Structure formats: C-alpha cells, structure tokens
Amino acid sequence: MSATPSPPQDALPIRLTVDDSDSPSDVLDALFLGRFATGEQPYAHGVTIERVRSGATLLPPGAAVLRATRDDDRSATLAEGDGWTLLVSRWNRGADVTVTAVDSELAERILKQATDGAQDEPEPQPDNVTMGFWYVSPRRGPHRTTRQIAAGSWDEVRPNYTAPVAEAMDRLMKVTPDDIAGRLLLLHGPPGTGKTSALRTLARSWRDWCQVDCVLDPERLFNDVGYLMDIAIGEDDGTTKGRWRLLLLEDCDELIRGEARHTAGQALSRLLNLTDGLLGQGRNVLVGVTTNEDLERLHPAVVRPGRCLARIEVGRLTREESVAWLGTEEGVGREGATLAELFALRRGTSPAAVPDQVRGRDAGLYL
Template sequence: MSANPESALPIRLTVDDSDSPLDVVDALFLGRFANGEQPHSHNTTLERVRKGASLLPPDASVLRTARDDDRSATLAEGDGWTLLVSRWNRGADVTVTATTPELALKILDQATDKAVDEPEPQPESVTMGFWYVSPRRGPHRTTRQINAGTWDEVRGNYTAPVATAMDRLMKVTPDDISGRLLLLHGPPGTGKTSALRTLARSWQDWCQVDCVLDPERLFNDVGYLMDIAIGEDDGTAKGRWRLLLLEDCDELIRGEAKHAAGQALSRLLNLTDGLLGQGRNVLVGVTTNEDLERLHPAVVRPGRCLARIEVGRLTREEAVGWLGAEDEIGREGATLAELYARRRGGGPASVPRQDSGADAGLYL
C-alpha cells in the first residue's frame, strides 16, 4: 500500500446545474484534507449559536461564502489550517482541517469560544434531548427547554388511581430502580405525554430525558440504536441515568409484534434487560394507545417494568370538578383533551360509551 493514501484517490469535482454554491464550498473544503496537505480534522456541532458570533478564529481569511433560504457556509483559512462553518437557523457545524491534530483542536476552540448562547433555566422548564436521524449528519441529538408543570400542579388532570401511581413514580430515585421499562398505555388524549414532561422535571436532578423522534427506525437500525445506547449526555456527572422516550409505539409492543416488527421487539427487550443494556444506566419509556390485554406478554411480564400505568379518562365526578360545569359532562366522564377542548369552547366534553373491560390497572 502506498504511504500516501491520497494517491489512491482520484480527486475530481464535477459541477452541474443541480449543484448550488453551498455544495461547491463543501467540496472545496475537503481538498487539503484529501490530498494530505492538512491530514488532521476536528469537528463540533453547536446549538443556540449566540447572535453575532462569527465562528471564525482571529486572523482568519475568508475564501468563500454562500447562503440560501435557511443555510449558509463560510470557508476560511489561516497558517496551516482550513475551516468550514455550516449554519442553519441557530445551529452550526464547525469543522477544521490542519497540519497537526493540536492545531486543528486549537483553531476549533478559538472559533467556538463563547459562541453558544445558553439560556437561563426557568423554574417551569426542563432541558430535554431529541434524537433523530439527519440525512446529512446521521444519528443526531439536539436539546430544547420544554415547559413542564410540577406534579402538584398537574395531578388533578388524572383520575384517582392513576394519580396515586404517579405519586410514587414521581418520587423514584436511582436506588428504587428495578425494571428498566416504563409503560404508559391508554386512549388518546388522556395526558400520557404531559405526564412524561412532568416526570422529566421531577427526575431532572438524576436523569437526563431524551425523546426519540423516529422510534420506528431506531430498533431497525443497529447503528442508530448503538449510538443511543452508548449515549450522549450534556456534560453531566458520570453515573447519571438516561430515560429514552418512545411515543405511540403500538406496532412495536402489541401482541403480534414479534411477527410484524421482526427483530425490533427483541432489540427493545435487549436494551431494557439484555446484554445491550448491561452496564448502562438507561431506562426506556413507551407510550401506546393499546389496551393492556393486547400488549406482548414479553413486554409486560413482572420484573421488566419499573412502572406500568393505564392512563384512562377522568370519572364524571372528577371531570365536573376539573371543568366546573356539571351539565357539560357525559356519564362516562371525559379525557383530559376533551376537557381542555371544552374549556376553549371546542365542544362538549362527552364521549360515547365503550366497553373497556376492567378498571384502570397499574403497578410500580
């Protein structure tokens, strides 16, 4: 093999009318790395870039700039290094190539120094992560501040047996963890997602909460699953737990999931109590609209779930107390979504009678 790997790589840039100036800037940036002139590279992704931050180190010489509706690129150079800044909305990718790894890291640090605008945490908000597969960057995590009430503030949104189970769940600490799966199931509009936001606030001192935006892809893409299983924290101390939230995963965990979803269910179970989950402080929270009887027995078996809570509608008495209007509530009570719709003038908070079987079941 040649001592110079670039000699085995013919470099040709072909441009046609489907390419944009942004594509040209990206291609030009790779030249010195590809030919070996600058064989070392460092990269970082920034969220919430401070307004006015140039993301350029001192004495940078700008070679190219390009911009379209929602993205821009800047190509710059200095003595022994080249830098590419790709920006979108308030985020940015910053990549440096250089003659030495130390120089690449130094220039990257200079370019990004004090460039991130960290918002002051608000008492009513919590930081949540969001995972998704980006067409450009592969598995990617971003963070946002999410409004979340305290449990005392939202407890009245849930029927009595659910509220009692949630009382215990909100107080869980790492010492209380046995099972690794948190399962919330029940009809749409009953407040499952709202409960998870509040849980993120209640657990924020010891648990980082991340929502997976494309769960249907997660368990069918081994690379994506490994990226998430290995994890990415936000500078928190070693030993901090993570809760991965998967919303509306009916097809994954219903009774026929093993046939319909192939290896996806097996990988979920492996993450919660198999080899993949060993040595990792990872919990998995799943919401589904399925009835308990339709869930796969491997998912709901004793010992696997930290909590399994069926979130149902409020009784008529509870709904009347919530809304303060007795004549607007049907005899079957109402879901939280129906009550909010009625409060906003969106129609009566009543539902047709359904045979739901046993009363809401739950355990911790």
C-alpha cells in the same frame, strides 16, 4: 517482489461535478475536503454547537475568508490560515465547525479559538426542563438537539388524572436512582388521556438526576443498529457524570403489541435487550413507551414482572372528577371524559377539532 503501493490520495483523483441541483454550500463542502483528501492537511477536528451566541463569528483570529454563502435555511463560511482550513455551516441557532490542519494539535487549537465562548446558554426558567430530541438527519445521520420545554409541576397537573392514575404517578414522581428496579416505563391507554403531559412533568421531577431524550423516529431506532448504538451506547455529558437517561418512545403500538414478534422482526428483541439484556448492561438508561393499546393486547415479554419500573394505564376521568375539573356538568357524559374532551369543552369546541385548533402553552398537554 511486490511494488510499493501508492499513497491513498494518488488513487483517489478529485473531480467536482455540479449541476442545477447543487447549491453554493455544496461547493464549499467539496472545496473544504480537498486538502484533507490529498493529505496536505490530514487531521480533522469538529464540533456541533446547538445554540450559537449572538454575535459569535466562529472564526479564529487572523482567519482569511475564502468563500461565504447564505440561503433560506443555511449559511456557510470557508476560511484558512497558516497550515489549516475551517468550514462553518450554520442553521437556525446551531452550527457545525470543522477544522483540517497539518497536525492534530493545530486542528484542536484552531477549533478551540473559533468556538471558545460561542455556546449560548438559555436563561433557566423554574417551569422549564431541558429535553433532547433524537432523529436521523439526511445530512448528518443520527443527531440530537435540545429544547427548553415548559412543564408544569406535578401538584399543578395532578387534577388532570383520575384517582388511581394520580396515586400511581405520585410514586413515580418521587423515584430516585436508588429505587430503580426495572428499566421500562409503560404508559398505556386511550388517546387524549394525558400520557405526554405526564412524561413532560416526569422530566421536570427527575431533572436533577435524569436527562430525558425523545426519539422522534422510534420506528427507525430499533431497525437501525448504528442509530441504536449512537443513542444507547455513545457517551455524552450526562452519562459521563453518572446521570441517568430516559429515552421516550411515543405511540409505539406496532412495536410492543402481542403480534409484534412477527410484524416488527428484531425491533422488539432489541427493545427488550436494551431494558434488561446485554445491550443495556453498564448503562444508566431507562426506556419510556406510550401506547394506545389495551394491556391485554401487549406482548407478554414487555409486561412480564421485573421488566417494568412502572406500568400505568392512563384512563378517562370519572364523571364526578370531570365535573369538578370543568366546574359544570354541561357536556360531561355518564362515563366521564378524557382530558382532551375536557379542554375542548372548556373552549367550547368539538373534541375532534381540538388537535388542529389548540395552540400555545396548553397545546399537547392532553395527549
């Protein structure tokens, strides 16, 4: 007859070793996990708050603070009460709040008391749109944060595009969920022609029915199945309410060019699977890709009929359009100009110097 196995906490002795690479915040993390690891408080509930309201302590009534730390980019507070322990980790405007407790209901109640009313909602601006930004954090894994992005209306930015592009974008800006056929949105063309600006304006035009998320590390997304599942499959407030999501992948030349099947491995297959394969079934997900590649160099599977909701080549303005945009012929060549070149001419700078010199509201409008 086999012996009864020992409880898991007895098989996991807790030892804390620190050196000069550790910070006081690391010690708080370890102390917080102690009661959960031993089974004294076996239930844990947590939440991430992107923008904490000014003055919010994130502590429930009656909390006794045990430890508190603060450094350049992070602060942490360890507190306890009857049957529970709480850790608050704050960075910039955001915070992670986690509670361990003797039972699940207590953990949920303490977490609610600590965070009730702590979320700060920014004042909505008519020309702003909320965009999400995904990236893999070394500390927290796949993570999404949001920002208010200034975006002009389509009527305001339409003159930045040559006539055929503007006409194609006219149709795209008016798309509704009922119009969606393909799941891939492809903008291709030379650098500096305004692809990023068009996507920002699209986010504004679609904001009533579509949440736009930019993936900051797309080269990792399709090579990390866990990351891909978190973004594409994981539920969030938008998808549970039936809203669509547009995932933006910028400058993905290596992923979708003709030889991508050999150089990118499974990454291309997963992208295609997300747009019209099993991975995308039942999910209201669109994928927007920008690339500097010519259409002829793109993989045929990417541009096949039926896959793309839109496939737009964003090119330079003609000489006539450039002169009308700039208000003068000075500096405009026979072949016209890109949007980046026109901004440079307006400022009296060299186009090559624009990315390092442009700051403020106009920065990024011509990428």
